[in-house]
Amino acid sequence: MLDLTTRYLGLHLKHPLVASPSPLSARLDSVRQLEDAGAAAIVLHSLFEEQITLESQDLDRHLSHGAESYGEALSYFPDLEDYRLGPESYLEHLRECKAAVNVPVIASLNGVSTGGWIRYARLMQEAGADALELNEYYIPTDPDETGAQVEGMYEELVREVCAAVNIPVAVKLAPFFSSTANMCKRLADAGAKGLVLFNRFYQPDFDLETLEVAPNLVLSDSGELRLRLRWAAILYGRINADLAITGGVHTGHDAVKCMLAGASVAMMTSALLRHGPSHLGTVLDGMTLWMEEHGYESVEMMQGAMSQRSCAEPAAFERANYIHVLGSYTGR
Numbered sequence: 304m305l306d307l308t309t310r311y312l313g314l315h316l317k318h319p320l321v322a323s324p325s326p327l328s329a330r331l332d333s334v335r336q337l338e339d340a341g342a343a344a345i346v347l348h349s350l351f352e353e354q355i356t357l358e359s360q361d362l363d364r365h366l367s368h369g370a371e372s373y374g375e376a377l378s379y380f381p382d383l384e385d386y387r388l389g390p391e392s393y394l395e396h397l398r399e400c401k402a403a404v405n406v407p408v409i410a411s412l413n414g415v416s417t418g419g420w421i422r423y424a425r426l427m428q429e430a431g432a433d434a435l436e437l438n439e440y441y442i443p444t445d446p447d448e449t450g451a452q453v454e455g456m457y458e459e460l461v462r463e464v465c466a467a468v469n470i471p472v473a474v475k476l477a478p479f480f481s482s483t484a485n486m487c488k489r490l491a492d493a494g495a496k497g498l499v500l501f502n503r504f505y506q507p508d509f510d511l512e513t514l515e516v517a518p519n520l521v522l523s524d525s526g527e528l529r530l531r532l533r534w535a536a537i538l539y540g541r542i543n544a545d546l547a548i549t550g551g552v553h554t555g556h557d558a559v560k561c562m563l564a565g566a567s568v569a570m571m572t573s574a575l576l577r578h579g580p581s582h583l584g585t586v587l588d589g590m591t592l593w594m595e596e597h598g599y600e601s602v603e604m605m606q607g608a609m610s611q612r613s614c615a616e617p618a619a620f621e622r623a624n625y626i627h628v629l630g631s632y633t634g635r
Contacts, residue, residue, distance in 0.1 A: 305594055306601035307587075309343075311545050311567040312434045312471035312497045314407045316343040319562060319602055320583055320590075323549050323570035324348045324411050324438075327580065334400050340580035341587060344407040346570070347400065349438050350393045352414030355423055390423060394430045401431035409434045409473075415441040415456065417463050424467045437464050437495075438475040440502060450481055457486070458493050465494030473497030473547065477504065478530060484537060491544040498538070499547045499570065500531045522573035527551035532564045539565025539610035555589015562590075565607040 307318035322342040327333040329348045337345050400408050410432035412424055424435055439460065443453050457476070465472050474495045480486040487498055508519040528551030535546050548561040549570035561569040574582055599605050 305591060305599075306603070307591070309567050309602050309606075311344070311547065312409075312473055314344065314433060314471075316407070316568065318343050318587060318590075319566070319568045320558060320587055321346065321547070321568045321570045322575060322580075322583070323572045324436075325572045325576055327575060328400075329396075331396070331399050331403060333580070335403055336580045337575075337583070338404040338406050340583045342406060342580070342583055343568070344409060344433075345400070345404065346409040346436055347393075347397060347411050349411040349413035350390060350423065350427075352412075352416065352418075352420050354393075355390050355420040356418070390426075394423075394426055397427060397430040397432060407433040409436050411436045411438055411475075412464070413438040413440055415439060415460065417460055421460075421463055421467055424464050424472075428468045428470050432470060434471045434473065434496075435464070435468060436473045436475055436499060437461065438502065439477075440504070442504070454480065454486055454489070458489050461490050461495050462493040471496035473499055473545070475499035475502050475549070477502045478534060483534060484541070487538055487544070488542050491542045495544055497545040497547055497567075498542070499549055500534050500538075500566075501550060503527070503550050522577055523551050523553075524573075525551050525553045525557050528557055528560065532560055535561065535564035535566050536610040539607045540612035552586070555586050555591070555593060558586055558590045559593050559605065562602055562605040563607075563609040565610040565612075567606070 309316050309319045311321070318341075320342065321344045322328065322337045323346045325348065327337060328345055334345060397408065397410055408431070410427040410430075412427065412435060414420060414437075427435055437460070439457055441453070441456075461472070461474055472495055474490050474497070476486070476490070476498065478501045490498065503523060505518070505520055507516045510517040528548070531548045531550055535548055538546060545567040546565055547568045547570055548564070548566045549572065552558055552561065552569045552571050553574040558569040571583070571586070574586070578585075594600075594605070
């Protein structure tokens with residue numbers, strides 16, 4: 304009999320498929336549906352730093368800064384009063400979810416600065432969260448802000464959040480660092496027990512009729528998985544943190560690839576929004592069938608089987624693969 308179990312953030316999961324943050328986790332009924340459909344764990348939607356500091360003068364100053372120079376700039380920010388769940392409502396929702404389901408519930412905190420809002424990490428712990436996912440969503444737009452400053456900000460924030468709680472913390476980050484591997488190591492050294500690869504930045508479009516910035520949510524597809532697989536394969540066994548892959552997991556084969564690269568879990572959002580929670584079962588069946596056909600008796604046997612851990616010179620391997628790909632195109 305196949306052993307599908309895995310460990311992520313110290314949590315024992317019945318299989319590697321995790322429901323990642325989405326509107327589905329904002330409602331108690333759909334959280335129950337995710338568990339019924341087979342999710343091994345559920346990551347709640349994020350509580351934003353801006354929601355917590357909405358009343359502060361600091362936030363007002365941050366949002367209005369530069370408005371005279373960039374006439375359209377403020378339209379990038381959502382109307383914060385329209386968020387469905389404020390801090391206290393979020394904590395109550397977390398408590399209700401913990402009481403309603405038997406799978407681990409991971410709270411999500413989205414922020415970029417240090418400050419008093421970090422105490423909500425401890426409040427999430429007190430509300431029953433099994434772990435915390437820190438979603439660091441930050442686009443450095445100031446030409447005078449250096450890469451070292453941005454990296455230091457990330458590291459300091461992770462260190463402060465980890466110091467505030469006793470539950471494990473995972474960091475969801477972007478791939479846009481000059482040395483992604485070093486940044487991941489620094490975050491693990493700062494206390495992160497897991498790294499979620501990678502955040503998807505939702506980029507606005509231009510409406511040519513109204514000449515306004517238009518929010519444009521595009522769901523992922525399996526093609527986005529390649530970047531995540533590459534970095535999971537590079538990082539596996541080289542940093543002291545579990546790896547989760549999110550963005551591009553749609554099929555059983557996608558989930559298998561995540562495990563082979565070295566991930567502990569494969570997280571799903573777009574596929575569940577497109578097909579519904581029951582799609583979890585379809586993906587799990589596809590992964591199980593592949594394992595049976597290829598002689599893998601457990602998820603643990605698969606994990607890291609195609610990583611670069613055994614490669615003496617990963618950078619040289621990457622260049623060789625790059626050259627091979629370019630040389631493989633023969634045209635029509």
